[in-house]
Amino acid sequence: MPLIAPSLLSANFLNLEKDVEMINQSEADWFHVDVMDGRFVPNISFGFPVLNAVNKIAKKTLDVHLMIVEPEKYIAEFAKAGANYLSVHIEACNHLHRTIQMIHGEGMKAGVAINPHTPVHLLSDIIADIDLVCMMSVNPGFGGQKFIRHTLTKIAQLKTLINQCESKALIEIDGGVTLENAGEIIAAGADVLVAGNTVFSAANPTEMISKLKAI
Numbered sequence: 001m002p003l004i005a006p007s008l009l010s011a012n013f014l015n016l017e018k019d020v021e022m023i024n025q026s027e028a029d030w031f032h033v034d035v036m037d038g039r040f041v042p043n044i045s046f047g048f049p050v051l052n053a054v055n056k057i058a059k060k061t062l063d064v065h066l067m068i069v070e071p072e073k074y075i076a077e078f079a080k081a082g083a084n085y086l087s088v089h090i091e092a093c094n095h096l097h098r099t100i101q102m103i104h105g106e107g108m109k110a111g112v113a114i115n116p117h118t119p120v121h122l123l124s125d126i127i128a129d130i131d132l133v134c135m136m137s138v139n140p141g142f143g144g145q146k147f148i149r150h151t152l153t154k155i156a157q158l159k160t161l162i163n164q165c166e167s168k169a170l171i172e173i174d175g176g177v178t179l180e181n182a183g184e185i186i187a188a189g190a191d192v193l194v195a196g197n198t199v200f201s202a203a204n205p206t207e208m209i210s211k212l213k214a215i
C-alpha cells in the first residue's frame with residue numbers, strides 16, 4: 001500500500017486547523033509541508049510560524065519539502081519546528097553530503113528532492129545515505145499542475161539505483177498525482193504519493209485519501 005501525504009499547500013489557510021484535523025482523522029500517513037522562498041522557486045508559501053502551529057496538533061509524520069536556497073542555514077530550526085523528514089533540493093545544495101549529515105545530526109530523516117529535468121544518476125553517490133527521494137513530477141513552486149509523464153521512466157531508473165546501492169530510500173512522487181494516474185505511479189515503484197489539489201479540491205477529502213490509499 002502506498003503512503004499518502006496530503007500537501008498542505010492546497011489546504012484552506014483561513015481554517016488550517018480543520019484541514020489538519022481532517023488529515024489526523026483520515027487514512028493519510030504523512031503531512032507534506034512545502035516551504036518556498038521566492039528564490040529557488042517563483043513562489044513564496046510559508047515558514048516556521050505555520051509549521052510550528054501545525055506541529056502542535058498534527059498527529060502524523062511531518063514531511064517537510066524545502067524549496068529554498070541555502071537550506072543548510074535552517075536545518076536546526078526545522079528540527080525544532082517538528083520536521084520528521086526534511087528534504088532539500090539537489091539543485092540547491094553545493095555540499096549535499098554535508099547537508100544530509102546535518103539533517104541526520106538533528107535527528108531527522110533526510111530526503112533529497114530532484115526537479116523533473118535533473119537526471120536520476122546524479123543521486124548515485126548519495127542514495128545510500130538518504131531516507132527519501134522526493135521526485136518532482138511537476139516543476140516545483142505551485143500546486144495543481146499537470147503530471148509530467150516522463151517522470152514514470154525516472155521512477156523505474158531510481159528504483160534500479162536504490163536496489164543496486166542497497167539503499168533504504170523511499171520514493172516519493174510530488175506533483176500532479178490524481179486518482180487516474182496513481183495506479184501507474186505505484187506500479188512504476190513509488191512508495192509515497194503527495195497529493196494536494198486532488199485531496200483538497202475533492203468534495204470529500206477524507207474519502208479521496210481513502211481512495212488513493214486503496215490503489
Ligand SMILES: O=C(CO)[C@H](O)[C@H](O)COP(=O)(O)O
Pocket residue numbers: 007009010032034065067138139140141142143144145174175176177194195196197198
Ligand atoms: O511541491 C509542490 C509544489 O512545488 C507540491 O507538493 C505539489 O505540487 C503537490 O501539489 P499537487 O498535488 O496539487 O500537484
